[in-house]
Amino acid sequence: xxxxxxxxxxxxxxxxxxxxxxxxxxxxxxxxxxxxxxxxxxxxxxxxxxxxxxxxxxxxxxxxxxxxxxxxxxxxxxxxxxxxxxxxxxxxxxxxxxxxxxxxxxxxxxxxxxxxxxxxxxxxxxxxxxxxxxxxxxxxxxxxxxxxxxxxxxx
Numbered sequence: 710x711x712x713x714x715x716x717x718x719x720x721x722x723x724x725x726x727x728x729x730x731x732x733x734x735x736x737x738x739x740x741x742x743x744x745x746x747x748x749x750x751x752x753x754x755x756x757x758x759x760x761x762x763x764x765x766x767x768x769x770x771x772x773x774x775x776x777x778x779x780x781x782x783x784x785x786x787x788x789x790x791x792x793x794x795x796x797x798x799x800x801x802x803x804x805x806x807x808x809x810x811x812x813x814x815x816x817x818x819x820x821x822x823x824x825x826x827x828x829x830x831x832x833x834x835x836x837x838x839x840x841x842x843x844x845x846x847x848x849x850x851x852x853x854x855x856x857x858x859x860x861x862x863x864x
Contacts, residue, residue, distance in 0.1 A: 711861040711862050711864055712861060713859060716842045716848065719806065719842055720839075723800060724800070726786075726798045729799060729800070734775075734779045734782075737782075738775050787825045788825055789818070791821040792820070796808050807860070810859070811859060813859075816858055823856045824853065824858055825852075827852030827855040827856055831851040838851030841854075842860075
């Protein structure tokens with residue numbers, strides 16, 4: 710079996726993925742805020758409280774929609790990439806690590822989905838679920854334990 714990927718290698722892969730997804734997220738938000746900018750111009754022309762209230766509602770709706778799109782995009786990115794034949798996100802590929810099940814086999818999309826949403830639990834209390842990867846025998850974070858996965862160095 711391959712050696713387990715350590716905490717710092719996993720952390721750096723997470724940072725790379727975060728930067729990539731963040732850049733895509735900003736690109737997705739630009740059109741939303743551009744449309745809101747047009748709304749500000751129209752609200753000023755009408756000079757009324759109803760237009761201002763409508764703008765606030767539109768801002769919250771645009772932000773909410775953007776967050777839904779970003780969340781779904783992140784889920785699909787991680788789940789498809791980690792269950793693909795490459796078994797890794799772009800950040801993990803850059804560092805030569807892959808996600809496997811506990812037997813070293815490729816994980817399914819369903820298991821990758823469970824692992825992704827398990828990261829919510831890993832981050833809830835000061836990211837202790839992530840920090841566990843530095844202290845467990847198989848270098849598993851909480852979401853790895855929940856999904857019965859390992860992150861190992863690619864052979």
